[in-house]
Amino acid sequence: MKIRIFALAKELGLDSKELIEHANAAGISVKNSALASISPEEKDIILEQLKSGSSSTATAVADEPAAPAPPPPDRSGKVRKLDQPAKRAAAKAEPIQEEPAPEEEAPQQAAEEPEVEQPVEQTAEPVAEADTETVVTEDAEADTPATAEEVESPVAETAEVEVPAAEPTAESKAPKAADDNADKVEETKAESAKEKLKQSGSGGLSPDEYVPSPHASRGKSSPREMRPVGTVQSNEQRARGEREKKRPQLARPAVAAPPKVPVSKPKPKADEAPAQKPEMPLTPEMLDRQSPLSAHMAQRTAEKDGVKRPRRGSTRMIDSPDDAQKQKRSRRPRRGRDDDDVPYGSRRRTLTRRKRTGPVEYSDAAVVELPMTVRTLSEAMGRPANQIIGTLMKQGVMVRINDALTEELALEVAMELGVELEIKRERDLEDELAAMLSDEYDEGAELEPRPCIVTILGHVDHGKTTMVDKLRSASVAAGEAGGITQHIAAYQVDHGDHRITFVDTPGHAAFGEMRARGANVTDIVVLVVAADDGVMPQTEECISHAKAAGVPIIVALNKMDLEGIDDQKILQQLATRELLPSEWGGDTEVIRTSGETGAGLDELLDTINITSELQELQTNPDRDAVGVCLEAFRDEGRGVISWLIVQKGTLEVGDVILCGSAHGRIRSMFDEHDNEIEAAGPSTPVKVTGLDKVPETGSHFFVLDEIEEAREVAEKRGHTGRSAYLAATARRPQTLEDILDQARGATVKNLPLIIKADSPGSIEAIRGEIEKFEHPEVRTAVIHSGVGGVNESDVSLSAASGAVILAFHVIADDRAALLADREGVEIRRYSIIYEVINDIRDALEGLLDPERREVQTGRAIVLQTFKTSRFGMIAGCRVLSGKVERNNRVHVIRQQTLVNTYPLASLRREKDDVKEVREGMECGIRLDGFNDIKEGDLLEAFKIEEHKRKLEDVPKKTEEDAEV
Numbered sequence: 001m002k003i004r005i006f007a008l009a010k011e012l013g014l015d016s017k018e019l020i021e022h023a024n025a026a027g028i029s030v031k032n033s034a035l036a037s038i039s040p041e042e043k044d045i046i047l048e049q050l051k052s053g054s055s056s057t058a059t060a061v062a063d064e065p066a067a068p069a070p071p072p073p074d075r076s077g078k079v080r081k082l083d084q085p086a087k088r089a090a091a092k093a094e095p096i097q098e099e100p101a102p103e104e105e106a107p108q109q110a111a112e113e114p115e116v117e118q119p120v121e122q123t124a125e126p127v128a129e130a131d132t133e134t135v136v137t138e139d140a141e142a143d144t145p146a147t148a149e150e151v152e153s154p155v156a157e158t159a160e161v162e163v164p165a166a167e168p169t170a171e172s173k174a175p176k177a178a179d180d181n182a183d184k185v186e187e188t189k190a191e192s193a194k195e196k197l198k199q200s201g202s203g204g205l206s207p208d209e210y211v212p213s214p215h216a217s218r219g220k221s222s223p224r225e226m227r228p229v230g231t232v233q234s235n236e237q238r239a240r241g242e243r244e245k246k247r248p249q250l251a252r253p254a255v256a257a258p259p260k261v262p263v264s265k266p267k268p269k270a271d272e273a274p275a276q277k278p279e280m281p282l283t284p285e286m287l288d289r290q291s292p293l294s295a296h297m298a299q300r301t302a303e304k305d306g307v308k309r310p311r312r313g314s315t316r317m318i319d320s321p322d323d324a325q326k327q328k329r330s331r332r333p334r335r336g337r338d339d340d341d342v343p344y345g346s347r348r349r350t351l352t353r354r355k356r357t358g359p360v361e362y363s364d365a366a367v368v369e370l371p372m373t374v375r376t377l378s379e380a381m382g383r384p385a386n387q388i389i390g391t392l393m394k395q396g397v398m399v400r401i402n403d404a405l406t407e408e409l410a411l412e413v414a415m416e417l418g419v420e421l422e423i424k425r426e427r428d429l430e431d432e433l434a435a436m437l438s439d440e441y442d443e444g445a446e447l448e449p450r451p452c453i454v455t456i457l458g459h460v461d462h463g464k465t466t467m468v469d470k471l472r473s474a475s476v477a478a479g480e481a482g483g484i485t486q487h488i489a490a491y492q493v494d495h496g497d498h499r500i501t502f503v504d505t506p507g508h509a510a511f512g513e514m515r516a517r518g519a520n521v522t523d524i525v526v527l528v529v530a531a532d533d534g535v536m537p538q539t540e541e542c543i544s545h546a547k548a549a550g551v552p553i554i555v556a557l558n559k560m561d562l563e564g565i566d567d568q569k570i571l572q573q574l575a576t577r578e579l580l581p582s583e584w585g586g587d588t589e590v591i592r593t594s595g596e597t598g599a600g601l602d603e604l605l606d607t608i609n610i611t612s613e614l615q616e617l618q619t620n621p622d623r624d625a626v627g628v629c630l631e632a633f634r635d636e637g638r639g640v641i642s643w644l645i646v647q648k649g650t651l652e653v654g655d656v657i658l659c660g661s662a663h664g665r666i667r668s669m670f671d672e673h674d675n676e677i678e679a680a681g682p683s684t685p686v687k688v689t690g691l692d693k694v695p696e697t698g699s700h701f702f703v704l705d706e707i708e709e710a711r712e713v714a715e716k717r718g719h720t721g722r723s724a725y726l727a728a729t730a731r732r733p734q735t736l737e738d739i740l741d742q743a744r745g746a747t748v749k750n751l752p753l754i755i756k757a758d759s760p761g762s763i764e765a766i767r768g769e770i771e772k773f774e775h776p777e778v779r780t781a782v783i784h785s786g787v788g789g790v791n792e793s794d795v796s797l798s799a800a801s802g803a804v805i806l807a808f809h810v811i812a813d814d815r816a817a818l819l820a821d822r823e824g825v826e827i828r829r830y831s832i833i834y835e836v837i838n839d840i841r842d843a844l845e846g847l848l849d850p851e852r853r854e855v856q857t858g859r860a861i862v863l864q865t866f867k868t869s870r871f872g873m874i875a876g877c878r879v880l881s882g883k884v885e886r887n888n889r890v891h892v893i894r895q896q897t898l899v900n901t902y903p904l905a906s907l908r909r910e911k912d913d914v915k916e917v918r919e920g921m922e923c924g925i926r927l928d929g930f931n932d933i934k935e936g937d938l939l940e941a942f943k944i945e946e947h948k949r950k951l952e953d954v955p956k957k958t959e960e961d962a963e964v
């Protein structure tokens with residue numbers, strides 16, 4: 001059974017190394033390791049050796065040629081660093097010890113014998129530090145005559161040690177070399193031990209400096225574990241020391257006492273392999289002053305920058321917590337001063353954070369966006385939401401923080417709280433579109449002359465169409481139904497160097513609004529006044545429209561070809577209506593014309609040109625077109641056709657246009673002669689196709705970039721229109737008239753209508769006319785209107801509502817006609833608006849209750865009364881005037897006071913019932929329900945006649961009632 005060295009050393013109370021030395025002295029080859037093992041026999045030999053004393057130790061040591069160099073007894077020398085040269089020396093010396101060891105154990109031995117290096121290192125250390133001040137000083141302080149020679153001698157000695165290490169492979173030389181080496185090592189050891197003893201004796205190592213080796217029992221060695229020789233000496237050591245004293249003194253290294261280094265003892269780990277290297281934690285002081293890397297880096301930095309600048313994150317450069325604080329402080333202002341050096345993100349974060357953490361700002365002016373709530377208003381004004389809620393509560397408005405606020409309420413709150421509030425509305429496309437119409441839109445653009453737009457106005461049949469027809473050399477009047485212009489249309493005429501655009505408007509009053517819209521695009525109004533008719537009411541309306549539009553008026557005194565014309569009379573009429581003719585000194589040009597003969601038309605065109613030149617009509621043709629829809633209708637083949645007149649810019653095929661609540665992309669474009677064109681400049685009337693539905697007459701059109709944008713606005717407009725209609729419908733029961741009707745128990749009779757026409761203008765005209773029929777008892781209700789023929793839907797709606805279908809210039813399709821026959825729905829077709837209006841008037845008057853009038857037929861006086869048990873009181877009367885009829889009613893008048901009115905119950909003459917009794921005759925009259933009749937009472941007999949009422953009659957009565 002093998003016995004471990006450390007176990008035996010423990011058993012004997014020895015150090016493992018001492019035991020190894022003894023074993024070696026006894027001739028037993030033991031690895032210089034506490035883990036080495038020996039056999040029991042060898043143990044006995046060692047024990048014997050120990051018992052026999054130390055006398056033979058020196059011999060035994062001398063006889064061990066290959067014994068590893070024992071650790072130097074003197075380990076009290078300063079160990080500050082492990083120099084590579086020393087390591088190399090130790091490594092070279094190692095093979096000397098390997099000779100007697102088995103081959104398989106050699107690597108382990110080499111690994112397990114760092115201790116062997118230590119002595120060499122200890123020996124070599126002075127080589128590195130021989131010139132240090134500390135060593136010299138210590139040496140100088142030593143009482144031994146340590147001279148420079150002594151200090152240098154280890155260098156030579158170490159060099160000698162290295163010599164044999166340089167030839168380790170020469171096995172034959174090994175014993176001798178080993179002997180020499182061993183001798184020298186022994187000498188070194190002896191010297192070191194001697195030196196230590198000397199130091200110990202002279203106070204070089206105080207008892208306090210003794211550091212017991214925690215690993216001594218395990219036979220480990222480290223600089224800290226080195227035990228000062230001299231404090232505990234074995235017999236052998238003592239003997240060796242005596243022997244060495246006899247030897248010549250060699251130069252010894254000056255070894256200083258180890259410094260007091262607070263070392264934390266590493267906790268041994270159970271499973272961990274024993275440390276083979278000395279553990280020496282580096283203290284901050286050592287790092288600070290001795291780290292070659294840090295010193296090198298500091299030097300490099302200083303050389304590079306010229307100034308010593310601490311590197312971020314370098315603990316080395318921060319000497320103390322105060323220094324670290326100074327560093328932080330010095331960084332902060334630099335970040336603020338030099339913005340370029342600060343990363344964008346970090347600077348922004350800092351600014352934002354500062355802003356957030358600031359106090360709440362109570363501003364006197366605030367901007368809030370719609371839609372707004374109490375919360376958003378609170379945030380915008382910098383006032384607490386509770387304050388806003390409280391303010392509103394005082395006004396009787398109960399809101400919560402997330403409730404929406406109207407603009408009015410918000411403004412009231414702002415006024416109450418003394419805040420100037422600006423309400424920002426969301427991007428209003430309508431405003432942007434309106435801006436496109438303004439002159440500012442073309443500011444700075446290059447403007448070019450444009451044709452003037454002339455609108456011809458005048459009373460019906462005064463010759464407008466004939467005049468334009470003559471100008472265009474085309475017959476338009478001949479094709480018109482009833483000889484009345486139903487649609488606005490426009491034409492262009494070239495005269496001289498100018499092109500003139502004529503807009504022909506119907507002269508009838510029903511088209512007043514269309515005419516007014518026509519005037520909106522107008523530069524000049526030509527007022528046609530028939531010389532044989534003079535100024536008519538509708539002429540006056542035209543003058544008003546033209547003046548309201550602020551456009552110059554040129555009077556065309558037409559039909560001058562007729563005989564017996566008194567033009568002076570017409571001029572007089574014009575003058576009284578603020579149109580003083582130029583020939584009378586005024587500024588109104590009056591041109592005598594004849595549409596029939598064409599006389600005066602050139603002069604009229606010349607006058608138009610001169611007037612337009614005076615106006616200097618210019619516009620920007622290079623922009624998105626805007627203009628007005630003059631008329632629109634649905635064509636069976638081409639879909640929706642819209643008459644547009646371009647006011648500004650140039651309209652092109654493919655443009656996206658928005659017109660009222662209609663939108664679309666222009667598919668095709670036609671001029672007045674139905675020639676297809678690609679573009680239309682300013683003041684050009686065109687017919688276009690491509691809109692999704694029939695646009696409203698008089699609505700502006702705009703060219704937009706995106707079809708989606710146009711659709712969005714069109715839908716919004718359509719929605720707004722429906723909302724307005726619903727709102728109007730919802731408000732209707734709330735009118736005062738309705739409330740009064742309900743109180744009176746009166747019922748208003750509606751005439752439901754469905755209007756289908758060929759164009760929006762026609763519908764508008766019909767609506768405008770029938771809305772004039774105002775009556776408290778009857779009214780029209782247009783439940784549906786649309787452009788196009790009568791379809792099944794219209795008939796179904798009519799059947800359900802009892803509405804009358806008015807088909808103006810349109811007919812019903814076959815299926816609708818069949819359905820109408822089946823449902824008994826009447827479809828009334830019209831081509832002239834007069835007929836429509838007359839029929840509507842008749843229908844409304846037919847709905848009126850007839851007027852009941854009291855018609856007195858005769859008067860009778862009561863001469864005598866007879867009371868019968870069967871019939872009650874009977875009055876004997878004489879007819880004073882007229883006649884009394886059986887079906888009359890009677891006012892009983894007593895002493896000139898009306899007692900009451902009663903129907904006649906019986907009328908008799910001489911016991912016979914008669915139908916009537918004439919003046920001067922006597923009769924018996926019994927009244928129904930009245931027996932208190934007396935002599936002298938006057939009976940007025942009357943009958944009720946019903947008279948059909950007229951719409952015109954009723955308003956007068958209503959006005960009288962209102963006055964009452």
Ligand SMILES: Nc1nc2c(ncn2[C@@H]2O[C@H](COP(=O)(O)OP(=O)(O)OP(=O)(O)O)[C@@H](O)[C@H]2O)c(=O)[nH]1
Pocket residue numbers: 458459460461462463464465466467477483484485505506507508558559560561562593594595596597
């Ligand atoms: N003698 C004469 N008759 C004319 C003249 N101009 C028009 N007329 C006649 O007057 C009638 C009405 O003419 P229109 O041109 O249709 O009149 P209008 O003003 O356009 O009528 P509306 O379209 O209903 O507004 C027609 O019978 C024409 O023949 C003219 O200069 N001399």
